[in-house]
Amino acid sequence: MINQNYLHIPGNYLFSEVAGRVAAYQEAHPHARLIHMGIGDVTRPLAPAVLQALHRAVDEMGREDTFHGYAPEQGYDFLCQAISEQEYAANGISIAPEEIFISDGAKEDCSDLQELFDQNCRVALCDPVYPVYAECNGMTGRAGQYDESAGRWRDIIYLPCIQENDYMPEIPREIPKLIYLCSPNNPTGVAMEKDRLQEWVDFANRTGGIIFFDGAYERYIQNQNVPHSIYSCSGAKTCAIEIRSFSKTAGFTGLRLGYTVIPKELKRDGRSIHRLWKRRLGARRNGVSYLTQRAGEAIYTPEGKKQVQSQIEYYKRNASLLRQTLLDQGYTVAGGVDSPYIWWKLDSETDSWSFFDRLLKQAHIIGTPGAGFGPGGEGYLRLTGFGSYEAAQVAACRLWEL
Numbered sequence: 001m002i003n004q005n006y007l008h009i010p011g012n013y014l015f016s017e018v019a020g021r022v023a024a025y026q027e028a029h030p031h032a033r034l035i036h037m038g039i040g041d042v043t044r045p046l047a048p049a050v051l052q053a054l055h056r057a058v059d060e061m062g063r064e065d066t067f068h069g070y071a072p073e074q075g076y077d078f079l080c081q082a083i084s085e086q087e088y089a090a091n092g093i094s095i096a097p098e099e100i101f102i103s104d105g106a107k108e109d110c111s112d113l114q115e116l117f118d119q120n121c122r123v124a125l126c127d128p129v130y131p132v133y134a135e136c137n138g139m140t141g142r143a144g145q146y147d148e149s150a151g152r153w154r155d156i157i158y159l160p161c162i163q164e165n166d167y168m169p170e171i172p173r174e175i176p177k178l179i180y181l182c183s184p185n186n187p188t189g190v191a192m193e194k195d196r197l198q199e200w201v202d203f204a205n206r207t208g209g210i211i212f213f214d215g216a217y218e219r220y221i222q223n224q225n226v227p228h229s230i231y232s233c234s235g236a237k238t239c240a241i242e243i244r245s246f247s248k249t250a251g252f253t254g255l256r257l258g259y260t261v262i263p264k265e266l267k268r269d270g271r272s273i274h275r276l277w278k279r280r281l282g283a284r285r286n287g288v289s290y291l292t293q294r295a296g297e298a299i300y301t302p303e304g305k306k307q308v309q310s311q312i313e314y315y316k317r318n319a320s321l322l323r324q325t326l327l328d329q330g331y332t333v334a335g336g337v338d339s340p341y342i343w344w345k346l347d348s349e350t351d352s353w354s355f356f357d358r359l360l361k362q363a364h365i366i367g368t369p370g371a372g373f374g375p376g377g378e379g380y381l382r383l384t385g386f387g388s389y390e391a392a393q394v395a396a397c398r399l400w401e402l
């Protein structure tokens, strides 16, 4: 009776497991002042421009002449238009508003898009990477058996992103049909430069694959050679779907807003992927609230732009402080430059869950064990810069005392 695929997935979702261990520790040590650097959840309040837009939208919902019911299934024109102009046209990329699908977050689309494709399509993903990609394919049976002790799915093609290859996924020998790329990568914080991304685009076009390009952290990019969008690469419109989020861009983890770009040119088996996704949304979702979409639009106003940029700078300062602290201690560290994440390489004998426990108990710092992001993450721990600057300073001192 039960979908058997659900019996193979790991017992807990990574961040639920972390939250459970932290709650148990806090209960046993109520006076411990824990510093939360585990899940990448934002802490700065919403930007004033966003707040004002929300208030205005709430008032509109309370009047008969400006009330809004169901939202259009692809999103309101005002938001699609703003994204098309400001995220793409302003950067020399042509994406029409109709190619944009507003969503209630990148996670939802990252996990659902694979349902459009045949069960036999091989999946490739970076290792380590955001665990959602593997698990959603596990739930539909495409990932095969999960080997708990090795932390691997049998049928997934893992693309190691480790220190030895500068954390860059390399084109595999086996040919995948569905390729998940996350740049800047969660958790390593390392971003792909244009030439490298172009190789993936060329590979996907040559082999008939599709790239799911997760750009949730694109606002953190500062390296000029790193593209913010996969559509900066030539030929990307015939092989790539881009997924973005307002969560880390503008603090919407609680509001929920994201978008997915599916170019009209993208076809497989002669079918438009855009049309299939639209069809799916019609049956499965009811759009994102008017309030949230008006809030999202506000980040494209001149004040909104400045305000969200300063939030990003704030988090980047934290990341930079943590990165520098670890480097000064002689550790090998990736990320923390084009990303809010710091990827901390542990001493070779240390497994990441044991180190997570030690960091929690001895320094009262919560990180995320690297093994939770895939087998290639073993021996690493991820810290986030999403807390307050004061907390980052205290954490830096505690790291010296560890």
Ligand code: MLT
Pocket: 038, 039, 040, 041, 107, 130, 186
């Ligand atoms: C993370 O910590 O990796 C992310 O915040 C999780 C998420 O975005 O769902």
